Amino acid sequence: MTDTLDIQIQKTQKSKLSKVDIDNPEFGKLFSDHMFLADYRDGEWQNLRITPYQHFTISPANATLHYAQSIFEGLKAHKNKDGEILVFRPDANAKRLIKSAERMCMPPVPQELFLEAIDNLVALDKGWVPDKPGTALYIRPFQFADDSFIRVKSSETYKFMVITGPVGGYYSEPVKVKIEKQFTRASKGGVGYAKTAGNYAASLYPAKKANEQGYHQLIWTDGQNHEFIEESGTMNIMFVIDGKLITPPTSDSILPGITRDSALTLARDWGVNVEERPIKVKEVVKAIQNKTLTEAFGIGTAATISHIQTIGYEGEDFELSPIVDREISNKLLDTLTKIKLGKAEDTYGWIRKIG
Numbered sequence: 001m002t003d004t005l006d007i008q009i010q011k012t013q014k015s016k017l018s019k020v021d022i023d024n025p026e027f028g029k030l031f032s033d034h035m036f037l038a039d040y041r042d043g044e045w046q047n048l049r050i051t052p053y054q055h056f057t058i059s060p061a062n063a064t065l066h067y068a069q070s071i072f073e074g075l076k077a078h079k080n081k082d083g084e085i086l087v088f089r090p091d092a093n094a095k096r097l098i099k100s101a102e103r104m105c106m107p108p109v110p111q112e113l114f115l116e117a118i119d120n121l122v123a124l125d126k127g128w129v130p131d132k133p134g135t136a137l138y139i140r141p142f143q144f145a146d147d148s149f150i151r152v153k154s155s156e157t158y159k160f161m162v163i164t165g166p167v168g169g170y171y172s173e174p175v176k177v178k179i180e181k182q183f184t185r186a187s188k189g190g191v192g193y194a195k196t197a198g199n200y201a202a203s204l205y206p207a208k209k210a211n212e213q214g215y216h217q218l219i220w221t222d223g224q225n226h227e228f229i230e231e232s233g234t235m236n237i238m239f240v241i242d243g244k245l246i247t248p249p250t251s252d253s254i255l256p257g258i259t260r261d262s263a264l265t266l267a268r269d270w271g272v273n274v275e276e277r278p279i280k281v282k283e284v285v286k287a288i289q290n291k292t293l294t295e296a297f298g299i300g301t302a303a304t305i306s307h308i309q310t311i312g313y314e315g316e317d318f319e320l321s322p323i324v325d326r327e328i329s330n331k332l333l334d335t336l337t338k339i340k341l342g343k344a345e346d347t348y349g350w351i352r353k354i355g
């Protein structure tokens, strides 16, 4: 833990820790005792503080509520066998938040502030890091406009906050997804590459429609002709076709996933033939039909790897190969899990140790 920044710490008098079951948490419902806050005023980040996790007030005219000038990150911490806390690639999240901020016309949160906020908060709530297999402490940094002003303009004031909470798996089973040909998650020139609230809001209605048709989620296609694969649900997507690991290249409509990048790095080092290139929907359907597609999965921080069991396309459902037979995605999941838990060597410098 570092403490070169001046962070005021107010500890809770009433820890909730003894009253909750951190080893069996539902994803996203349970929050640790403390939260981090900083205010952007007069051109600088100030009033850095950790307080008990609590509600706070904002003006009904708060610009974020009206125009969604809001960005976030998601990352995880695990406990190693010595009880030390390991955070996975927080520097990459800090950099991506800065990129999102630029696109959304917000001031950057300096990397040092981002990292120290996490270091201090996670160290204080160390007891909230679960250690049952499949669990983690999810860390949610976020930044939002704080002006009370309903003209459409970028705010002059902002908040940067971090909350954390123990989580279990995002999906409890391999997923059934539908290739979406009507709705669009993000389009060329838009904000798809930024981790901004509106992208997730826009995905809710199409996802609800897919749920009504019996699918867990969607495979997003390009906004122009729905001809190319983009992402899956809230994740990046990868396929194994003819033994090659194939994923769409990042672009202005695709989020540059950190788990995506980690998986590509590992796979390349293992000598897997990796292709980052546009993938046509037709290529995927053909590869399923001629059985050259052997694996398909969503990949992101929340789920790490979410195996796709069934793909729906134009009213037909295609069953993919059994999960146990999926060599590359299972090896990626296993290796990423071991690195995050400190059970495999951190050869890429991805782990930041706390406490």
Ligand code: COI
Pocket: 074, 234, 235, 299, 300, 301, 302, 303, 304
């Ligand atoms: C991720 O898995 O990376 C996500 O962003 C999911 C999150 C929105 C819950």
